[in-house]
Amino acid sequence: METEIELKFFVSPEFSSQLLHKIAEAKILQQSSRKLGNVYFDTPDQILRQHDIGLRVRRFDDVFVQTLKTAGRVVAGLHQRPEYNAETTSTEPNLALHPADAWPEGFDVEQVQQQLSPLFSTDFERQQWLIAMPDGSQVELAFDQGDVSANGKTTPICEVELELKSGQTDALFTLARELCADGGMRLGNLSKAARGYRLAADYQGDAVKPLEFVPVTEDESVEAVFVKTLEHALGHWHYHEQIFSERQEPAALEQIFQALGLIRQTLVIFGGMIPRRASALLRQELQWLEGELDWLDEAASIDALLAEKGHALKKLNARKELMKQLELRQSELPDTQEILELLESARYCGLLLDLSRWILSRGWQPFLDDKSRSRLAGGIKAFSDSTLSRSWQELVDVFPAERQLNRIDYLDQQPRLVRNLTSGLSFAALYDAEKRRVFRMPWLDLLRGIEDLRQLEPIHALVAGQEDEEDRRQLEKWLTRKEESLIHAMDQTRQMGIELLPYWP
Template sequence: METEIELKFFVSSDFSRQIRDKITDLKVLQQRQKNLGNIYYDTPDFLLRRHDIGLRVRRYDDVYVQTLKTAGRVVAGLHQRPEYNAELDSPVPDLSLIPAGAWPDGLDVNALSQRINPLFSTDFERQQWLLAMPDSSQVELAFDSGEVTTDAGGYDPICEVELELKSGQTDALFVLARELAENGGLRLGNLSKAARGYRLATGYEGDPVKPLTMVDVNDRLSVEQSFVHALEHALEHWHYHEQIYVERPEQEAIFEICNAVSLIRQALVLFGGLIPRRASALLRQELQWLEGELSWVYEARAIERLLDDKGYFLRKLSTQKPLMAKLKARYEALPERAEVLELLHASRYCNLLLDLSRWILTRGWQPFLDDKAREKLAEPLRQFANRSLAQSWEELLSVFALGNELDRFGYLDQQPRLIRNLMSGCCVAALYDVEERESFRLPWLDLQQGIEDIQLLEPVRQLAEDEEFDEEERQQIAKWLGRKEESLLHAMMQSRQMGLNLEPYWDE
């Protein structure tokens, strides 16, 4: 068995010229070009896919090589998957050549052999360079150009760069990746060629946008392991929705990227008592930059809701039509899809993801720790979670206690605090009883929704000052805003009352 460690990028068709420019200062140990044909196999009910197993037979020259790849890890484009290789005399797989330990428990390999069939093919030209890195590591750089096809006529072009560590330190992959990303034009990819082939074979029509979920943690994890889980969970959510947006203009996918960034930032805060701020200073700076680049998405969501169903939300206003026209104009002035795609392929954006991935994989905070911090990070998660949630709760109480009267300005000012509290729960709350946890969080999620509804009114409030409206129309809009605001503030007070009367789920 081998463990393949590689970084994968989606690039433009002319990227090979940039590669040649970038590797001029490196020692090229080997260079070659070859055409590769691959046939992927599975059962009619996709049994292998359900177990996250890929089975292919690759042909180059007169050699056939069977490869089985089993479930592994993908973090911000870095793929780590165990694989098993064996030479064949033909393109027909021979499962007897795969060690028994590679298969999931209970899988009948003999029965599987009778059921597998060709599913799709990947055919591409590979330009390949074996490079000696300055730290003596060896990295194979490959540029693949070709296509994924099915017998039913499915087609998807291939244009990818892969960096595979052949020997030495994983860090060498990231050093080379940053060099390649210097001028932009590439995007870290989590979709393998096999995954793209399965999409064609199964009639894939697009992944749904998903809300951010709890980080999967348990009592067996240490504090440090749970920190890593939180970062990886956020990165997976980020990459999943980046791919959705690249495939189709789904604005909610960008909003979920913002949620993923928020989770990373809050994880850095939550565990910041043990991990010094200077260990993550550059990452936090770049995350803040990206949040700024994407800040428009909140206004875009608000305007979309106001315009939804032909402006139903604004239906009681005599100024509905001119307001809708102005909202549409404002929406059209926000960044267009082409600008967002340019950002997703930008050097700074790619390097942020690379640095995050490298920081996680190399435990980049470790050199900044003293012995006491290392001991604390090695402790079981439960005590840390209890303490952290209690502190976060006290912070929330200091603001949202019933004695504190909050108007719309107060709620908007305290929204970041509420989001931080909810994100802290996302990091560690999976440790606790699901029903108790969800019952406790629900009123505070309702409160967050109320604040978002207040934000929904802001574009209307700003446009109401337009000189196009006369005094009577302005007064009508102001009364409408006042009624909406009063209703929201009343509902939000009820949410606060409900939330404050519940027992914290982490108390034992």
């Protein structure tokens, strides 16, 4: 059994010239090119897929190799999976070729063997180079071009894979950083097998989903929860990056933005133990990317106002002119092509690589003193209780029950409310689910109210530009009525939230 450790990237066919230029600067130990034919197998109910197992028979030249890949781990494109290889004599799979301990407990190998049938195939040409890295590690670089085929349908393959053959995992990131310096690469979390299963099932892609609670437990250390939270956010980010790349859904970008927020807030929450200088470069790049996406709120507001031919503006005399101005502003915001280019840019890819490497190598540890190491090794529950209490007090201070808040007050405090709710994602799993739900509900409602209030901001920006005095006054009254109604409901929600008892001790 071997553990395959590799980085995968999606590229365009034109990337080959850029790749060859980079390879010319490397120390090449071996080089080859071959055509590979692969058939993947499973049962009718996809029992292998259910156990996150991949089974294929690969043919190259006159050699057949059967490969079994079992459940592994993916962090920002770094795939780590146990792999079992055995030479065979045909494309017919034989599960007996793999050791008994390769299978999950209770797995009926004989029964599965009888039900196996071909599900899909991948056929591609692989150009391959074995590269000697300066630290003595050896990395295999493969450039694959071909197709995945299932049920008469095909989808193209154009990928770069970096596999660690010997040495340190850090060497993969070093080489990847060099390759992505000119852009054109996007970290991939979908293997060829995953894409084959999708094609065979005529699967149209994953759905956008909200950022969920981090699955932490009381027996974990503070550092373990820190790592788990970062990986949770990174997985959410990468999941939605794939959705946007496939279908260009704006909601997927919103989820990437939320994942960025969780990462940045996590660095703040644990900042008392992990010095800022340990993550200085990462925070700088995370802030850059948030800046690249900070137009999303405005875009969502304009979309809501223009929906159903401007239904929200139907009672305004200046409706047509407002829609025209909103459409003009909409056209000035980044378009789909610009975002796709961002996702393949050198800086974006470099950020994902650096963040993944920092998590995997525990890049903060050289910056720790003995006190911080001891605190990070401590149990999570006490740290969680104190963190949530501090965060709650900050919220009470800016949303006091006795104070009347206006539009500007609510909009100014939206980031703080978001940070507070985001902090809860890291620790909420440690507490009673019903108490947690009841406590968070009014604050989530308040956040939605602020978002509704923010949707009116593009109209505020257009009020002063109304040339007709009557239209301007009508627009101001319309805005006032809308805002007063929202703020009245938000005040009641805020009062309800303040009166609730926290769900932590």
